[in-house]
Amino acid sequence: MPSMKNDSVASGGGRPWWLGLAILVMGALWLNGARSIASTTNYVGVGPAAIVLAVGLGLVLLGFLLIVQALKGQLASHSEDEEEAPFSRPAFLMALAGVGVPLLTIRWLGFPFSAMLAFTLVTHAFGSRRTLLDLGIGALIASLAWLGFSRLGISLGPFFPLLG
């Protein structure tokens, strides 16, 4: 059993006190946000700020509890019986790039090209190395999706914005 815990440390688990901190910060943001919502005084019952306040308080409390649990070592991430490969940072970053790349390209290159790039990056994150084939398949899927959805009346933006 103890060896499992060590495994989860290696895979980025360990004592994730920062998780609790993130929730805590989010709660603080919401508490702060609640202050800036003007309460309409003539409103009977609770105003628009109340729920924000309540949610903020809840998040702060939960964040605090999570930090305590993490420091006590009760938050070891799961590694029960799933036979999983160890964490691979390059693969993770490649997949993340695939999800992120449309943010940079979609305004210039449009949906089909952005989706093609995303597709190719994700396939490479999964170990594919046939770049040209993946680009081709990605372009095909993305273009078909663009055409098909346009037919259905759902706009996925211009095909290639740079061409106007």
Place this chain on the structure above:
Amino acid sequence: MDILNQLLGGFAVALQPMNLFWAFIGCGLGTAVGVLPGIGPALTIALLLPVTAQVNPASAFIMFAGILYGALYGGSTTSILLNTPGESGSVMTALEGNRMARRGRGAAALATAAIGSFVAGTIGTLALTFLAPAIAELAFVFGPEDYFALMMLSFTSVAVVMGRSMVRGFAALFFGLALGTIGIDTQTGQTRMVFGSLELLDGISFTVVLVSLFAIGETLYVASRHSAAPAAINPLSGGSWMTRQDWKRSWKPWLRGSVIGFPIGALPAGGTEIPTFLSYALERRLTKHPEEFGQGAIEGVAGPEAANNAAAAGILVPLLTLGLPSTATAAVLLAAFQNYGLQPGPLLFATNPDLLWGLIASLYIGNVILLILNLPLVGIWVRLLLIPRHYIYGGIVVFAMVGVWGLSTSWMDLALMFGLGLVGYVARVHDFPIAPALIGLILGPQAEIQLRRALAVSQGDWSVLVGTPIAATLLAVAALVLIVPPLLAYRRRRAEADGQSATAAG
């Protein structure tokens, strides 16, 4: 009988050729996503939401119903043949089913799973048919304070039941609640938590949250942790179908599974997993062949499979009658109703009987379609697993983009997809359940409305919240849900500690 007449009317809707077509599409898609890892019914329906904006609501919901049931059929297939449950509800099926497949009894395991799903699905749908109108009738008297109490019960039970610890469950719930406050307050028109962004005024779209947390989070997770080894498919060798003895050993577990599954599914935090655990445990206790459990006992497949299908029908009871989702899939269905400007609840039975009864009738039809699609054609579905995984996940990301970008071609939505995708990944790594976040997001704003409505009616007197017997009871149950599990866990821990010190000493 009034119900029978309405059900017949529903069949008239569901049997229209166009709607039958959608039912087929839904069942096919559902089976496919059930077979494929990483995509579930919730995600599929969410991705289809923009598409169905062009389809009439009855057809869309008939398709969604097919996906809901189909995913359960498909999930059992991979559990049995590959020992990789496609859905959380089929984890128990893998235990005995995969053993059976390894011993060359795969065909019988698949058959008992499919027929059990059919039997339980039909029983569950029957129960839904007769129970839902009755509950809807009861719910007519619900005031805002009753709805508020009901939602509190839903929140606490979802947060407690799902995931590994209460703190995680509640963290997920509050994350969803927090996202739900973003945007314009519907009652006073004030902006809340928009951080100066015009694009956030409308709030965060449910589809974006769901797609990001599930699809993107899962893709990042699997990408960072997959092994190159391809999955091995157990051959359907021996091909022996169910023997007479198999039938004899299966029919009781089917019925027992249905009886366990439906009521639990119908609870505010039912889900399909717990009934499968219970059914498995029960079959193990009742079996006349205890030595076979762990080696491939057919009861261990028949029972849980029946339980999860009956539970799926049960989930529709609170959803359709009270507008209360208890699983991620139900939350998406609720979002789908809202997309059409419909609010599930007692009124819907009066205002949209065609849609509702068409949906219920299509559940019967879907079960038949799925039995046909799954029994003889199971070999074809398994072929889906031959698609290389990198293409499956590449495709998932492309369709996630379609779903998110197609909403309103907003860059902000894509950015949210990226950010929430990371959140989904972290949640996956650290075992935070996703469903509470979704339910918080979709139910939170409604709970707020009900609370404020109740307080407005009572002129700010908070005692109104326990002012009706229904509300008081529901809130008390909600509190119990919160208090009892930690007490039990504490007692169990103490018992375990005692046991361990005893074994250590001995």
